[in-house]
Every structure is written in C-alpha cells, then in structure tokens.
Amino acid sequence: MSEDDEPLPTRLHEIAHARAGDKGNRSSISLIPYRPEAYRLLLEQVTEQRVLEAFAHKGASRVTRYELPGLPALNFVIDDVLQGGVNAALNLDQHGKTLSSLLLAMPVTAPRRLMRRS
Amino acid sequence: MGVDTVHIGCGAGFSGDRVDAAGPVVETLARRDGPRYLIFESLAERTLALAQKHRRADPGHGYSPFLDAYVRPVLADCHSAGIRIVSNFGAANPAAAAARIAEIAAEQGCDGLRIGIVEGDDLLEVMSEGEVRRYPTIEGLEIGEAPLVAANAYLGARPIAEALALGADVVVTGRCTDPALVLGPLVHEFDWAEDDWSRLAAGTMAGHLLECGAQVTGAYYADPGYKDVPDLARVGFPVAEIGRDGTVVVSKADNTGGLVSAGTVKEQLLYEIHDPARYLTADVILDITGVTVEEIGPDRVRLSGARGWPRPDTLKATVSVEGGWMGEAELSYAGPNALARARLAVDVVRQRCRDIGTNCPVRFDILGTVSVHDGDAGDAAAVAAVPADGDYRVRVASRGSDRAVVERINQELMSLYCSGPAAGGGFRQSVTDQIHTASILVDRDLVRPKVRMVEAAA
Structure with missing residues (x-):
C-alpha cells in the first residue's frame, strides 16, 4: 500500500463540499466529493444514521439520503432540524444556511489520494 | 425551424441582491445574437407578504422596493439591444409595477416599450379567507385565527410565454415559480408543448440554475484553500445558453470575477431540491438524477440529461399570517475571565425570566463559543472547548404574541449594564414583527392567470 492509500482520520471537509437550503422546518444539504472516486466512501461512511446523530442536538427527527451517482453527489433532507424554521426559530441562522459546515465537520476515515489537497 | 439557442442572464437572485450586477450581464448579452433575456x-x-401590506396601505404600491434600483440602470440598454426583461418584481401589485416601469421608460426615452402584466396568483380573488384557512398546510402549521396577510399561488411559465407572444418587452409577474422566469421565454421561443416534459424539465433546470444569481458563478461557494474563487468582490452574474434540444450551457458575464465550474454548478443544481427525482413545479416534475455536468471551456459548463414527468394537478400556494414579535438583544464581555462573566450574565437573565414569569420561548447564546450550530438548549456550547479569556457576546432571543413581553426580555439584558457581571458593553437590541408562512395545495383549475399589456407613452 502506497502512502497515499493509507486510511487517515480526517473530516468530510477534506474530501467533499456542501450547500444547505431550507423549506419550512427541513434542511436540504448537498454533499459533493472533490474527487468522483470518493463517492463510494461517502456512501459507506455518511449514512442517514450518522447524519441524524450529528444533528440530533438541533432536534433532527429523520434523515433521508438521496443518491446521485452520475454527478456524483448525495443530497440529505433533514426533518425538524431548523427548530421551527423561519416561522419559529430563535437561532441566529433561521434558515440553517450554516448547516452545510456542520455536516462537513463530520469525522471520516479517508486516504490522502481522495482529499482535496493531497 | 426558428431559433436554436436562447441566451438568458440573471441580474438578481433575491430581494436585496446587488443593484449593479445586471450591467455586465446586459453588456454580455448585447454582444450575442439571437433571442436574449x-x-x-x-x-x-415574506417579501410578498410585506408587499401585500404595502398595497393595502396604498393601492399604488406593493411591488418590489428594488424595482427602480434594478430597472433604471439597464432599461434603455436592454431596449436598444432588444433584450427582453422578465421579473417577479410585480410582487403584490404587478399593475402598479408596470405603471412605474412605463414612467421610467418615458423618462429614458424608451418610446413604445410594451409591458406585459401577469396577474391571477392572488388566491383571495377567487376564494374567501375562510376557504384559505380550511386547507391543510403541507408543513402542518396551524394557521388558526391569526390575521391573514397574503395567499398566493405559484403560477407557471405559460402566462409569461403568452405575454411575450403578445409582444412584451418587459414581463412583470407577481408570485410565480422562480424557474418560470426562464422557462417562460424558452416556451415562447421554442414553442415547447405543454406535455413536452423532458424539454420543460430542461428549461426548469436552467431556471433553477439561474434563479439565485451568483450562487452558480462562484458566490456562496468560496472556501479559501479549498474552493478558491477569483475576484469574488466583482463576481459576475450568470448567463446561460439553452438549446432547442434542452441542452444547457452555464457561463457568466464577460470581464467579471467569479467562477463557473462543475463544482459551482453542482452545488446550485442540488440547492433546495430535496428529492432530486421529483422537484415539483407548476409546469413539470423535474428529475435531475440522470443529469451530467461537464466543463467544456473556461467558465463554461454544459448540463444534459434532465428528465421530466407530468406536472402535478395542484398548484402550491403560500399563505402568510401575522406571527407576533421577535426580540433579540446582545451584550459583550471581553478579556480576562470573559467566558465566566458571559455565562453568569446568561444565568442572571434566565433567572429573571423565571422570576417575572415569562412563558414565551427564550434562547440564550454566547457568540464566540458555539451558537448557530447549537440547539436551543445550548448542549454544544456547554461542552465546547473555548478559552476562559476571549471576546464573547451574549445573545438573548425570544418570540411571543405580546410585544410588551418580548420588549421586557430584551430589557432584562440591557439592565445588566448596571445590574450584571463586571464590564459588559455594547448593548444592541431589536424587536421585529413576524410573518408566518405555510404552503397549501390548490386545484389548478381554481387559479386563472390573466395577461394584459400596457405601453409606455411615446
């Protein structure tokens, strides 16, 4: 195994980018790997269950993961995470626009060759 | 035969977007051939709900407060170059917006400018307030007895195409789907049939990519060291070329900053899409699961493979009601032991709220620890590893139907100037009235779009 293939502890931010949008009390967050070959790793490690856990303290009740292998990308829809959304949220970020960065903070294990800056 | 390619640029992606973004887009479009928009x-x-309030106060108002700022700098150039303008800045009063544009046109010598007005999105013209209230909301929000501010259905591309067919140089709508602003011109130019689902889907995808302005050209994307974007301060707004076959090429205004790459386009393609196989609009159900994105040149990205399914039988409508008050107040602590003093300030205000018996929801943050990523209970901030010394800002936010209670909670933080921990400073506060919105689905046949034309005086 070459040095570039050795799995390292890192964060999603090193291998993917993301954008969050809202509809009502739901957040929709895309997750797009910098390198298409990292898509499989995202499928394996960024599960609905792990995303639910990452957003549990914000009230997330359900996560649906949509797969777009052609792009490739994943799209997560997270219910009840906006604490009422624009209608009721007391959070400074009522639309949850910053939540893409919370997703990218998730710990993952990835070889250097799949990272943005390898 | 007709045209093969339509060029469409975007000059603003939301109410509040840059007022000087459209200039370079118009210059770019003016250098191109064929139909340009x-x-x-x-x-x-909420913009529409506020506009509805303005209209009630003055029947000559209720259109976008940005109309002048967006239209004035580009109207004469668009008119002379044959670039047609399509916008929803009609808001709650498209007719008044058209009258205003006619005035601007007359001032600027755009003789004979024809303005198409699209109306019919206001549900209160076809049903009573009581009927609106009886619809279940998609979000499950209880509208209850709260005063109704607005109820508007999302119209599709057809009435926009109809106005263009009548010769409109400018089309002004109220509520319509955002992608319809792009799909309308495409339906007009290519004469796409109402059930040509794959092409309607491609046009809707183009609209979705353009509707947020610079969000597809490098803005809302930059992450230094990871996603670098050149000259973000002068980011160029998007220009797309859409082919008769439904191929979409995204680029941006010439001689501007920003970036059009596979990455910028993919982020916007998925933005607020939810189920990528079923993006519901008034004109078509868009399926982007088979879309491919390809960089074909500098700042040029081609998309193909959008699929479409028959449009829903219902139209989405937004219902807006009065939503009480929100209070926000902030106070800073800095330097040695600042975190402990900020936490004590929170404890004091929390205790005071209990003592005075406020029963509305209150949230406490200490900015500089964990705030926007935290829940209302502050679980993440409580365990965050942050220094004892620092520059921290206490924030108290509350909501309630009684303005006086919300003001009182703000005032409890202000009182810490003299009655709180040492050295708090920089107090700011606001109390804002709120509008709550919810979505309902109404029978398509209930909604009757209306198109009419006015002409600027010569």
Missing part, C-alpha cells in the same frame, strides 16, 4: 428574481415568501 434578462431576469430578476426578487420575491421571497
């Missing part, structure tokens, strides 16, 4: 998207859910 400029769109402005400036109508968020």
Whole structure:
C-alpha cells in the first residue's frame, strides 16, 4: 500500500463540499466529493444514521439520503432540524444556511489520494 | 425551424441582491445574437407578504422596493439591444409595477416599450379567507385565527410565454415559480408543448440554475484553500445558453470575477431540491438524477440529461399570517475571565425570566463559543472547548404574541449594564414583527392567470 492509500482520520471537509437550503422546518444539504472516486466512501461512511446523530442536538427527527451517482453527489433532507424554521426559530441562522459546515465537520476515515489537497 | 439557442442572464437572485450586477450581464448579452433575456428574481415568501401590506396601505404600491434600483440602470440598454426583461418584481401589485416601469421608460426615452402584466396568483380573488384557512398546510402549521396577510399561488411559465407572444418587452409577474422566469421565454421561443416534459424539465433546470444569481458563478461557494474563487468582490452574474434540444450551457458575464465550474454548478443544481427525482413545479416534475455536468471551456459548463414527468394537478400556494414579535438583544464581555462573566450574565437573565414569569420561548447564546450550530438548549456550547479569556457576546432571543413581553426580555439584558457581571458593553437590541408562512395545495383549475399589456407613452 502506497502512502497515499493509507486510511487517515480526517473530516468530510477534506474530501467533499456542501450547500444547505431550507423549506419550512427541513434542511436540504448537498454533499459533493472533490474527487468522483470518493463517492463510494461517502456512501459507506455518511449514512442517514450518522447524519441524524450529528444533528440530533438541533432536534433532527429523520434523515433521508438521496443518491446521485452520475454527478456524483448525495443530497440529505433533514426533518425538524431548523427548530421551527423561519416561522419559529430563535437561532441566529433561521434558515440553517450554516448547516452545510456542520455536516462537513463530520469525522471520516479517508486516504490522502481522495482529499482535496493531497 | 426558428431559433436554436436562447441566451438568458440573471441580474438578481433575491430581494436585496446587488443593484449593479445586471450591467455586465446586459453588456454580455448585447454582444450575442439571437433571442436574449434578462431576469430578476426578487420575491421571497415574506417579501410578498410585506408587499401585500404595502398595497393595502396604498393601492399604488406593493411591488418590489428594488424595482427602480434594478430597472433604471439597464432599461434603455436592454431596449436598444432588444433584450427582453422578465421579473417577479410585480410582487403584490404587478399593475402598479408596470405603471412605474412605463414612467421610467418615458423618462429614458424608451418610446413604445410594451409591458406585459401577469396577474391571477392572488388566491383571495377567487376564494374567501375562510376557504384559505380550511386547507391543510403541507408543513402542518396551524394557521388558526391569526390575521391573514397574503395567499398566493405559484403560477407557471405559460402566462409569461403568452405575454411575450403578445409582444412584451418587459414581463412583470407577481408570485410565480422562480424557474418560470426562464422557462417562460424558452416556451415562447421554442414553442415547447405543454406535455413536452423532458424539454420543460430542461428549461426548469436552467431556471433553477439561474434563479439565485451568483450562487452558480462562484458566490456562496468560496472556501479559501479549498474552493478558491477569483475576484469574488466583482463576481459576475450568470448567463446561460439553452438549446432547442434542452441542452444547457452555464457561463457568466464577460470581464467579471467569479467562477463557473462543475463544482459551482453542482452545488446550485442540488440547492433546495430535496428529492432530486421529483422537484415539483407548476409546469413539470423535474428529475435531475440522470443529469451530467461537464466543463467544456473556461467558465463554461454544459448540463444534459434532465428528465421530466407530468406536472402535478395542484398548484402550491403560500399563505402568510401575522406571527407576533421577535426580540433579540446582545451584550459583550471581553478579556480576562470573559467566558465566566458571559455565562453568569446568561444565568442572571434566565433567572429573571423565571422570576417575572415569562412563558414565551427564550434562547440564550454566547457568540464566540458555539451558537448557530447549537440547539436551543445550548448542549454544544456547554461542552465546547473555548478559552476562559476571549471576546464573547451574549445573545438573548425570544418570540411571543405580546410585544410588551418580548420588549421586557430584551430589557432584562440591557439592565445588566448596571445590574450584571463586571464590564459588559455594547448593548444592541431589536424587536421585529413576524410573518408566518405555510404552503397549501390548490386545484389548478381554481387559479386563472390573466395577461394584459400596457405601453409606455411615446
């Protein structure tokens, strides 16, 4: 195994980018790997269950993961995470626009060759 | 035979977007051949509700407050170059917006400018308030007895295409789907049939990519060291070329900053899409699961493979009601032991709220620890590893139907100037009235779009 293939502890931010949008009390967050070959790793490690856990303290009740292998990308829809959304949220970020960065903070294990800056 | 390619640029992606963004887009479009359009998207859910209030106060108002700022700098150039403008800045009063544009046209010598007005999105013209209230909301929000502010259905691309067929140089709508601002011109130019689902889907995808302005050209994307974007301060707004076959090429205004790459386009393609196989609009159900994205040149990205399914039988409508008050207040602590003093300030205000018996929801943050990523209970902030010394800002936020209670909670933080921990400073506060929105689905046949024309005086 070459040095570039050795799995390292890192964060999603090193291998993917993301954008969050809202509809009502739901957040929709895309997750797009910098390198298409990292898509499989995202499928394996960024599960609905792990995303639910990452957003549990914000009230997330359900996560649906949509797969777009052609792009490739994943799209997560997270219910009840906006604490009422624009209608009721007391959070400074009522639309949850910053939540893409919370997703990218998730710990993952990835070889250097799949990272943005390898 | 007709045309093969339509060029569409976007000059604003939301109400509040840059007022000087459209200039370079118009210059770019003016250098191109064939049918060319400029769109402005400036109508968020709450923007329309506020506009409705303005209209009630003055029947000559209720259109976008940005109309002058967006239209004035480009109207004469668009008119002389034959670039047609399509926008939802009609808001709650498209007719008044058209009258205003006619005035601007007359001032600027755009003789004979024809303005198409699209109306019919206001549900209160076809049903009573009571009937609106009886619809179940998609979000499960209880509208209850709260005063109704607005109820508007999302119209599709057809009435926009109809106005263009009548010769409109400018089309002004109220509530319509954002992608319709792009799909309308495409339906007009290509004469796409009402059931040509794959092409309607491609046009909707183009609209979705353009509707947020610079969000597809490098803005809302930059992450230094990871996603670098050149000259973000002068980011160029998007220009797309859409082919008769439904191929979409995204680029941006010439001689501007920003970036069009596979990455910028993918982020916007998925933005607020939810289920990528079923993006519901008034004109078509868009399926982007088979879309491919390809960089074909500098700042040029081609998309193909959008699929479409028959449009829903219902139209989405937004219902807006009065939503009480929100209070926000902030106070800073800095330097040695600042975190402990900020936490003590929170404890004091929390205790005071209990003592005075406020029963509305209150949230406490200490900015500089964990705030926007935290829940209302502050679980993440409580365990965050942050220094004892620092520059921290206490924030108290509350909501309630009684303005006096919300003001009182703000005032409890202000009182810490003299009655709180040492050295708090920089107090700011606001109390804002709120509008709550919810979505309902109404029978398509209930909604009757109306199109009419006015002409600027010569």
